[in-house]
Amino acid sequence: MSGAAEEHRVDHDLVWVLEDSAEDAEAIARALGRTHPGLTLEFTDRGTGFVERLLQAARRPGLVLLDLNLPGLSGGAVLRSIRSRPELNDVAVVVFTSSTEPEEVDTSYAAGADSYIYKPVNFELFRTVLKGAVDYWQRKAKGGDEGPAAQPPS
Known part of the structure; x- marks a missing residue:
């Protein structure tokens, strides 16, 4: 007999955003559609229920792009909830937000963010930053250690 437990696998070509x-979601879709046309993107605009969806998904994303400024359940609360679940340890969480507040950066890393990236206003830079982040996390998932030239903390 096969086990009753449902198998969950991480798909590194799947990104949940x-x-x-809506404007930022469209920009993310356009940017990653150009740089990573093989990715599957799934978008949601609410933190409520997000972690439950992750836990139930047979095909989990290799990467979550997480905005901090959400209505209802905040991105920070979602991040803490993801990191409180050991079964989600293989899901990389990149905070992708407009906030540059040092306290939010520190709080995000303390809560378990894998990266914290500021959303540039210029689309070309926006696309370049997203490309670098996705390239890095896909390479890391495949066992590659070197990423893009990382900016040291200031």
């Missing part, structure tokens, strides 16, 4: 701004 938690973003409440």
Whole structure:
């Protein structure tokens, strides 16, 4: 007999985006559509129920792009909830937000963010930053250690 437990696998070509701004969601879709046409993107605009969806998904994303400024359940609360679940340890969480507040950066890393990236206003830079982040996390998932030239903390 096969086991009753449902098998969950991480798909590194699947990215879940938690973003409440329709404009930013469209920019993410356009940017990654150009740089990573093989990715599957799934968008949601609410933190409520997000972790439950992750836990139930047979095909989990290799990467979650998480905005901090969400209505209802905040991105920070979603991040803490993801990191409180050991079964989600293989899911990389990149905070992708407009906030540059040092306290939010520190709080995000303390809560378990894998990266914290500021959303540039310029689309070309936006696309370049997203490309670098996705390239890095895909390479890391495949066992590659070197990423893009990382900016040291200031």
